[in-house]
Structure formats: structure tokens, C-alpha cells
Amino acid sequence: MARTEVLTSVDIGTSKVTCLIAEVDSDGNIDFVGHGLSPCSGLKRGALIDPEATVRAIEAAVNDAEREAGFSVNNVLVSLTSEYVHSLSSHGVWAVANPEGEISINDVRRVLDSARLVGIPSDREIIHVVPRGFTVDGHEGVRNPVGLSGLRLEVDTHIVAASSAYLQNLGRCLGRATLEVEEDGLIASSMASGLSVLTAEERKLGTAMIDIGAGTVDLSVFCDEEIGHSAICAMGGDLLTQDLARFFRIPQDQAERLKLEKGIVAPAYLDSDEKDRDLETVPATSLSGEEEVEVSRFEMAQVLEARLLDILEWVGKELAKAEKQGLVVTSLVLTGGGAQLPGLANLACRELDLPCRVAAPCYPEKLPDQLASPIYSTAIGLILHGASRRLLPNDVPQGSSKVKVLLGRVGRWLAEVF
Ligand SMILES: Nc1ncnc2c1ncn2[C@@H]1O[C@H](COP(=O)(O)OP(=O)(O)OP(=O)(O)O)[C@@H](O)[C@H]1O
Ligand SMILES: [Mg+2]
Incomplete structure (x- = not known):
């Protein structure tokens, strides 16, 4: 029988908090087993103005979802939407480690690390480093350099950073609701929506x-x-x-x-x-x-x-x-x-x-009717993001995972590189 894992998303929006609990099997089938929505008055224009009200809304949404699922959850994927979230472009360069010149996934990680060295103010933290294209020994437009021969690896990236204070406040609200953000479980809201809608x-x-x-x-x-x-x-x-x-x-x-x-x-x-x-x-x-x-x-x-x-x-x-x-x-x-x-x-x-x-979310397949609304695009995208991260490349043969096929390279990069 296919192994299943539980994923929980919490979308803290200005008008409401949404919590979705899903079970994902190793074939990439996603089954939504719990859902909760609670009005929230703790944010204004995406910024936290009333932590108490935000914690109450998170607890209410999560409790409803847990009741429907029949079990409790602790680790969550969380959306970021606030004017404290910024994006910028960056370029990274790396000398390939292998003397034979074959580029490995470690070289890709190193070149992405070098792209992270872009000057961002000390009061911000990097959330995503998304590769937009690699250059190998001057040849541009390489999509996946792993396995190619080359000595100099470069990358153009899209970087998303958020204010450290905003992240701390968000983490504190989730902590008070006895929730913990999964490792690399923060994702910009429109990126998540893009995964479920486009x-x-x-x-x-x-x-x-x-x-x-x-x-x-x-x-x-x-x-x-x-x-x-x-x-x-x-x-x-x-x-x-x-x-x-x-x-x-x-x-x-x-x-x-x-x-x-x-x-x-x-x-x-x-x-x-x-x-x-x-x-x-x-x-x-x-x-x-x-x-x-x-x-x-x-x-x-x-x-x-x-x-x-x-x-x-x-x-x-x-x-x-x-x-x-x-x-x-x-x-x-x-x-x-x-x-x-x-x-x-x-x-x-x-x-x-x-x-x-x-558009409302169109992925994954067999989405319950009640979730097929534009207000759930972010919460569903978070689950897709989490599912793609679970299905690591060695877990399932390339191409056999429904989630990976659905998300294409965007989801795969978010999934594999971080
Ligand atoms: N049928 C409708 N026509 C016009 N506006 C609508 C309709 N339904 C909902 N809205 C508006 O959509 C907004 C809520 O949308 P949504 O749930 O996506 O926001 P949110 O995720 O809570 O906020 P944010 O992402 O900005 O933090 C409200 O301003 C509401 O008035
Ligand atoms: Mg929203």
C-alpha cells in the first residue's frame, strides 16, 4: 500500500485564516481530509496589527480542520503576504568542484548559495532563491546543468526576502497556537496560488x-x-x-x-x-x-x-x-x-x-467542490508545494509522480533544491 503523509497549510489572510489538512501518498495522490476557515481581524493590508485576534483565528481554523480530519496537527506550511515581503534578482558564480568537470547537484546548491550573497538589508531574511536559468562556461539558457561538463557554473535567480521582525511575529502567533512552521515551509502567497491555479x-x-x-x-x-x-x-x-x-x-x-x-x-x-x-x-x-x-x-x-x-x-x-x-x-x-x-x-x-x-484552483485533480474557490488558491498551493517537497527525486522515478507532473519545473526546483 502506498505510504501516506499528512500535510497542513495555514493561509493567514487579511480577511480570514484558512487551514487545510491533506494526506499525500507516495504516488502523489492528494486527499483533503480537513478544512477550517475563520474570519480574522488581526491583519491590516497584510500586516499584523492584533496578534491576539490572529492567534484566535488560527486556532479556530486549525481546530475545525482537525475535528474534520479526526486527528491533531503540529507542523504547518504557511503563506507570506505582506508589504514586508520583497523580491529581487541576483546572479551567482561557482567553480565546479569535480576535476573531471561534471556538474553535480552539490555544485547547483553551491552556485545558488553564492546567489544568496546579494546585499539585502540585515533586518531581512531570504525565503526563496528560485533559479531562472544557468550558464555553463558561457553558454546561457541551461535549464538543468546536473550531469553536464563544465568548469564555470553561473545562475540567474529570483530571490524573495521578508522582514525578520515580520517573520518573528508570524512565528510567535503560530507558536501560541501550538503550531510550528515546517522546515522551508514558508512560501510567498502568489507563488503558492500560481501552483494551484495556472x-x-x-x-x-x-x-x-x-x-x-x-x-x-x-x-x-x-x-x-x-x-x-x-x-x-x-x-x-x-x-x-x-x-x-x-x-x-x-x-x-x-x-x-x-x-x-x-x-x-x-x-x-x-x-x-x-x-x-x-x-x-x-x-x-x-x-x-x-x-x-x-x-x-x-x-x-x-x-x-x-x-x-x-x-x-x-x-x-x-x-x-x-x-x-x-x-x-x-x-x-x-x-x-x-x-x-x-x-x-x-x-x-x-x-x-x-x-x-x-480562476479558482484547478489542481490537484479531484478537488472537493467546496475548495474550488479563488479564496482557497493560496492554501491549496501550499499543500502542492509541500507535496512536491516530500516526493524527493530518489523516492519515486522521475515522471511517475502526479504532483511533479502537475507542477512542472517550478515545483520541482522549489522541491529539490531547498
Ligand atoms: N463576489 C465578490 N465580489 C467582490 N469582492 C469579493 C467577492 N467575494 C469576496 N470578495 C472580496 O475578497 C476579499 C477577500 O479575499 P481573500 O479571501 O482572497 O483575502 P485574504 O486572503 O483574506 O486577504 P490577503 O490575501 O489580502 O491577505 C474581501 O475584500 C472581499 O470583499
Ligand atoms: Mg490571500
């Missing part, structure tokens, strides 16, 4: 994965199956809600309800009979709670469009940075709860001139 073709041809959460927008560019660029900005669905609340002078919970029930990305996407600004109105209560106000759907769309254009402008600037690094972006994929605002794919396509789709 198709192999999208990762190959060049796609920007954009996770629009409550507090942050997380972007990762996948190209030639590598992660080449990533960035986070502290704007998200909460800001849209706040804009509506301020503009119409209504409480935030009313503004959130209106956004979810009647929000649309821009007046241009309303049906022609809805475009008369006074025609369709939605009732809400005033700030004092004493009066009823009528909110025009047309004006709501105007307010939402203004903020979304800011967000898309930021995305456009990040895509330009990615292109400067030689990455090709042929499409956009939106996920996260905020991506569900009607018309967002059309607006993004109009503003950025790229085809765009809104």
Missing part, C-alpha cells in the same frame, strides 16, 4: 498570476516554467469597501454587502438599461444607523473603477519591470476573493491589453 501551458508561455485579497495584491510572473518576478502591494478588496463606505457615508459592513451583492468594476459594464444613474439604487443605512440611504449602482461602479484603475496601474508597472528582466507575459490570471468582482477580467484586459481570466 495551467502548465500558462506557466510556460508567460503568465502573471495576480492574487487580489482583502488587504494585498500579490503578483508573480511565471515564464518558461520559472518564477521570474514577484511583488506585493498593500491594496485589496478592503480598500474598495472603504472607498464605498467613505463616498456614500455608510458603515463598512453595509459597504461590503453592497459590493458583494451589486458591485461591478465600472459603469461601462452595466447593462444599457442600468446606466441611468438614478434608475437602479440599493438601500443601505446611514453612518448613524438612523436613516435609510439609496446608493446608486452607477456611482458605486464609478467609485470601484477609480480604485481598480490604481491597482491595475500598479500591475502594469510591475509587468514592465518583469519585461525589462527579459520575461515574456502573454496572459493574466486573477485569483483571490477580490477577483470575483463582476467584470474584472474584462477591465484588466482593456487596461493592460492582455487576455485575462479569473
Whole structure:
């Protein structure tokens, strides 16, 4: 019988904490056995503002997942999403150790170590060093140098680093919930989402994965199956809600309800009979709670469009940075709860001139229906990341693992090199 291992993911988002427990067998089959979701008020724009509330939300989500699974968990994979997470490019060089000049996995590790020596401020820690391409004795574009002959090995990498204080605070919250982060179990949120949402073709041809959460927008560019660029900005669905609340002078919970029930990305996407600004109105209560106000759907769309254009402008600037690094972006994929605002794919396509789709997780196969929502993309991606790390190359013959086939090289590099 296939050996199974338990993996647990905890996605600490600005609006909610999600915990998933999965059993993974040595063939790469993933079975979700527990799931918990708890609203969280401990973060603002991805940053911890109330550790107590965050610990309570983590405990509630994990307890629910444990109850469903029928056992308790301790080691977890955790997502990172905060403006305290940064990415940069780096180059590493290494003289091949073997006198015969055959490059080994140890040489690959050493050249990646040398790429880590990039100057990052002392108050940050490196989380990921993702190879984007190797050069052997001046020949560029080598994908996997192991087994090749050569004396000088170079690598271009994408590095993700996070503030040490942010990591310590996160670790403390998890510790108080009696959880421990697995070794190398921290992963940037949009990288995790990319693993669960993008198709192999999208990762190959060049796609920007954009996770629009409550507090942050997380972007990762996948190209030639590598992660080449990533960035986070502290704007998200909460800001849209706040804009509506301020503009119409209504409480935030009313503004959130209106956004979810009647929000649309821009007046241009309303049906022609809805475009008369006074025609369709939605009732809400005033700030004092004493009066009823009528909110025009047309004006709501105007307010939402203004903020979304800011967000898309930021995305456009990040895509330009990615292109400067030689990455090709042929499409956009939106996920996260905020991506569900009607018309967002059309607006993004109009503003950025790229085809765009809104996506929920499509991997692994046989995903329970209740998890097939954009709000679970990160938590599921964390499980895929953990599964790919478990299935080390010597464990199963190359190509026979479902997870490795699913994740392609991105997952394999994350899995094998670290
Ligand atoms: N149908 C919908 N239309 C518009 N917005 C939606 C819809 N459903 C959810 N949202 C918004 O999605 C956001 C929550 O998304 P998600 O659960 O991905 O965020 P999070 O992971 O908690 O936050 P973050 O990743 O930013 O830390 C909220 O701002 C919510 O208003
Ligand atoms: Mg999120």
C-alpha cells in the first residue's frame, strides 16, 4: 500500500485564516481530509496589527480542520503576504568542484548559495532563491546543468526576502497556537496560488498570476516554467469597501454587502438599461444607523473603477519591470476573493491589453467542490508545494509522480533544491 503523509497549510489572510489538512501518498495522490476557515481581524493590508485576534483565528481554523480530519496537527506550511515581503534578482558564480568537470547537484546548491550573497538589508531574511536559468562556461539558457561538463557554473535567480521582525511575529502567533512552521515551509502567497491555479501551458508561455485579497495584491510572473518576478502591494478588496463606505457615508459592513451583492468594476459594464444613474439604487443605512440611504449602482461602479484603475496601474508597472528582466507575459490570471468582482477580467484586459481570466484552483485533480474557490488558491498551493517537497527525486522515478507532473519545473526546483 502506498505510504501516506499528512500535510497542513495555514493561509493567514487579511480577511480570514484558512487551514487545510491533506494526506499525500507516495504516488502523489492528494486527499483533503480537513478544512477550517475563520474570519480574522488581526491583519491590516497584510500586516499584523492584533496578534491576539490572529492567534484566535488560527486556532479556530486549525481546530475545525482537525475535528474534520479526526486527528491533531503540529507542523504547518504557511503563506507570506505582506508589504514586508520583497523580491529581487541576483546572479551567482561557482567553480565546479569535480576535476573531471561534471556538474553535480552539490555544485547547483553551491552556485545558488553564492546567489544568496546579494546585499539585502540585515533586518531581512531570504525565503526563496528560485533559479531562472544557468550558464555553463558561457553558454546561457541551461535549464538543468546536473550531469553536464563544465568548469564555470553561473545562475540567474529570483530571490524573495521578508522582514525578520515580520517573520518573528508570524512565528510567535503560530507558536501560541501550538503550531510550528515546517522546515522551508514558508512560501510567498502568489507563488503558492500560481501552483494551484495556472495551467502548465500558462506557466510556460508567460503568465502573471495576480492574487487580489482583502488587504494585498500579490503578483508573480511565471515564464518558461520559472518564477521570474514577484511583488506585493498593500491594496485589496478592503480598500474598495472603504472607498464605498467613505463616498456614500455608510458603515463598512453595509459597504461590503453592497459590493458583494451589486458591485461591478465600472459603469461601462452595466447593462444599457442600468446606466441611468438614478434608475437602479440599493438601500443601505446611514453612518448613524438612523436613516435609510439609496446608493446608486452607477456611482458605486464609478467609485470601484477609480480604485481598480490604481491597482491595475500598479500591475502594469510591475509587468514592465518583469519585461525589462527579459520575461515574456502573454496572459493574466486573477485569483483571490477580490477577483470575483463582476467584470474584472474584462477591465484588466482593456487596461493592460492582455487576455485575462479569473480562476479558482484547478489542481490537484479531484478537488472537493467546496475548495474550488479563488479564496482557497493560496492554501491549496501550499499543500502542492509541500507535496512536491516530500516526493524527493530518489523516492519515486522521475515522471511517475502526479504532483511533479502537475507542477512542472517550478515545483520541482522549489522541491529539490531547498
Ligand atoms: N463576489 C465578490 N465580489 C467582490 N469582492 C469579493 C467577492 N467575494 C469576496 N470578495 C472580496 O475578497 C476579499 C477577500 O479575499 P481573500 O479571501 O482572497 O483575502 P485574504 O486572503 O483574506 O486577504 P490577503 O490575501 O489580502 O491577505 C474581501 O475584500 C472581499 O470583499
Ligand atoms: Mg490571500
